[in-house]
Amino acid sequence: MSAAVPIPVIQLLQVLTVALGSPGLMGVIGWVESRLQGRRGPRVLQPYYDLAKLCRKEALAPSGASWFFLAAPFVAVAAYLTVPLLIPVLTTYGLPLGYMGDILGGGFLLSLASFVVATAALDTGSPYAQLGSSRAKTFSAITEPVVLFVVFTVALLTGTDLPYALAATVRSSAGQVIRPAHLLASAALFMVILHETGRIPVETHTGTNEFGMIEEARSFEHSGPYFALLTWGSMLKQFILFTILADVFLAPWGLASTQRLGDVLLAIVALLAKATAIGVAVAVIDNSFAKLRLFKITEYASAAFLLAVLGVFTLYLGGG
Amino acid sequence: MNAPPGVYQGAANVIAALMLLLEFGMLRQALVRDQVRLYAAQSALISVLAVVIAADRNLPELYALAALSAALKVGAVPYVLRRLLGPPAVEEARGVAGSHTLNPASAVLACIVMAAFGFFSFGSLHIQSAEAPAFALSVAGAMVFVAFVLMIIRRDVASQAIGFFSLENAISLASLVLAAELPLLLETAFLFDLLLAVVVFAMLIRAHHARAESLSTADLSRLRG
Numbered sequence: 001m002s003a004a005v006p007i008p009v010i011q012l013l014q015v016l017t018v019a020l021g022s023p024g025l026m027g028v029i030g031w032v033e034s035r036l037q038g039r040r041g042p043r044v045l046q047p048y049y050d051l052a053k054l055c056r057k058e059a060l061a062p063s064g065a066s067w068f069f070l071a072a073p074f075v076a077v078a079a080y081l082t083v084p085l086l087i088p089v090l091t092t093y094g095l096p097l098g099y100m101g102d103i104l105g106g107g108f109l110l111s112l113a114s115f116v117v118a119t120a121a122l123d124t125g126s127p128y129a130q131l132g133s134s135r136a137k138t139f140s141a142i143t144e145p146v147v148l149f150v151v152f153t154v155a156l157l158t159g160t161d162l163p164y165a166l167a168a169t170v171r172s173s174a175g176q177v178i179r180p181a182h183l184l185a186s187a188a189l190f191m192v193i194l195h196e197t198g199r200i201p202v203e204t205h206t207g208t209n210e211f212g213m214i215e216e217a218r219s220f221e222h223s224g225p226y227f228a229l230l231t232w233g234s235m236l237k238q239f240i241l242f243t244i245l246a247d248v249f250l251a252p253w254g255l256a257s258t259q260r261l262g263d264v265l266l267a268i269v270a271l272l273a274k275a276t277a278i279g280v281a282v283a284v285i286d287n288s289f290a291k292l293r294l295f296k297i298t299e300y301a302s303a304a305f306l307l308a309v310l311g312v313f314t315l316y317l318g319g320g
Numbered sequence: 321m322n323a324p325p326g327v328y329q330g331a332a333n334v335i336a337a338l339m340l341l342l343e344f345g346m347l348r349q350a351l352v353r354d355q356v357r358l359y360a361a362q363s364a365l366i367s368v369l370a371v372v373i374a375a376d377r378n379l380p381e382l383y384a385l386a387a388l389s390a391a392l393k394v395g396a397v398p399y400v401l402r403r404l405l406g407p408p409a410v411e412e413a414r415g416v417a418g419s420h421t422l423n424p425a426s427a428v429l430a431c432i433v434m435a436a437f438g439f440f441s442f443g444s445l446h447i448q449s450a451e452a453p454a455f456a457l458s459v460a461g462a463m464v465f466v467a468f469v470l471m472i473i474r475r476d477v478a479s480q481a482i483g484f485f486s487l488e489n490a491i492s493l494a495s496l497v498l499a500a501e502l503p504l505l506l507e508t509a510f511l512f513d514l515l516l517a518v519v520v521f522a523m524l525i526r527a528h529h530a531r532a533e534s535l536s537t538a539d540l541s542r543l544r545g
Contacts, residue, residue: 174327175327175330178327178330178331178334179330179333179334180330180333180334180336180337180455183334183337184337298425299348299424299425299428301425302424302425302428302429303344303348303428305428305429305432306341306344306428306432307341309432309436310337310340310341310435313435313436313439314333314337314455316440316443317439317440317443317454317455317458
């Protein structure tokens with residue numbers, strides 16, 4: 001198992017791990033959630049079957065919808081598949097394309113994907129899809145400052161805003177893990193991830209009640225392969241955010257530090273295990289809390305903001 | 321690039337930061353019962369911090385102080401407060417629940433500003449001590465301000481009392497940072513100050529409830545000679 005894997009192949013593997021692992025992660029979360037509720041639950045592979053089924057279905061577009069409506073799912077998935085090139089998914093060392101963009105670059109790509117989906121929803125003229133995109137944009141404007149403060153924390157900790165640098169800093173000593181700035185920023189990021197992936201306490205992920213919907217409502221008018229792409233996109237987003245949380249903030253261990261095939265395969269297994277662990281935590285939160293009323297989401301965002309701001313404060317005072 | 325503060329200092333800093341977060345928790349909690357629970361948790365943390373400092377700096381008296389402080393602030397004071405408040409259904413009727421004058425999100429934002437003021441004003445004093453990190457002192461400063469805001473924006477006597485007690489926690493944190501080697505007798509005297517405050521507040525709560533049939537201070541709008 002000591003054959004060296006060429007760098008471009010590792011870079012491709014990063015994308016493939018995220019692309020192929022994300023429906024599985026969704027399946028595991030769905031299964032754990034059902035087990036916690038005392039149900040048997042769907043198969044772990046169910047999301048793959050769902051995507052395959054949707055791809056075989058006929059695609060319909062609302063009359064009057066422009067080309068943007070059909071292009072948006074492709075742009076969104078392309079944006080999501082570019083992010084794994086920029087973040088440490090499998091390796092501790094930066095890959096050539098990893099320096100195309102920093103954390104902000106990755107953030108821009110995620111925002112671009114969310115923007116095109118929201119715009120496509122507006123294009124349909126359907127009230128629920130428009131409601132969803134309006135809400136999604138409103139609340140992401142509230143959580144954006146939190147993300148910015150998390151980035152500031154990273155910048156103050158490492159002197160750069162490269163995800164690889166923060167992962168290396170966290171790995172360097174136990175003191176780095178326990179410092180309050182790091183813990184506060186990680187907690188704030190976790191709260192933002194719950195919001196971004198449409199989980200309780202912000203949004204019911206599996207619900208069909210339109211009044212509480214935010215992200216889920218945006219894809220109401222898409223169907224067939226286009227809807228499959230949007231669904232896959234939201235799975236990709238979830239996997240990418242979990243990867244950032246695990247490989248950059250919480251547990252950047254188990255990544256390959258060499259090009260050896262064994263190390264790279266181990267890194268893939270480690271990443272899937274870490275993402276599953278976060279997924280189980282998310283499923284437990286999903287089952288133990290109630291959904292917040294829509295107007296209470298600002299309180300949730302203010303709590304996340306508090307954590308992120310305190311993280312920056314502690315660094316400025318030299319105690320973080 | 322900042323150097324990490326070391327495991328002991330990091331642990332002490334995390335405990336201090338958690339105490340500040342619990343203070344914020346008390347601020348946005350609607351029910352007094354839950355505020356009491358958060359107060360007990362905050363008091364437990366300060367005992368843990370005392371144990372951490374005692375173990376690291378080899379100060380055996382601090383173990384005794386931690387035990388005494390836990391018995392009083394985690395056990396006795398929350399018990400007395402719960403007895404005063406009565407069952408949860410009564411709390412609603414007494415006008416205590418949700419006595420915010422500001423919505424929780426705005427209150428948190430206002431407190432972030434106050435906490436920043438506390439942080440940086442105490443941080444700029446540059447007080448260093450061998451026992452605990454200076455960061456914890458700044459956190460204590462921030463906690464004092466947040467506790468003041470808590471007392472200001474709540475309109476019931478019970479929440480205001482809890483704000484006052486958590487202010488005492490902030491001061492205990494500051495004294496642990498600045499003077500961990502203070503004689504045990506003096507530290508105990510501080511704790512008895514708290515007991516006195518509990519008795520005074522208990523009397524105030526009872527007197528106010530007897531007169532106004534409510535714990536809310538919203539009706540107290542006139543001065544009478």
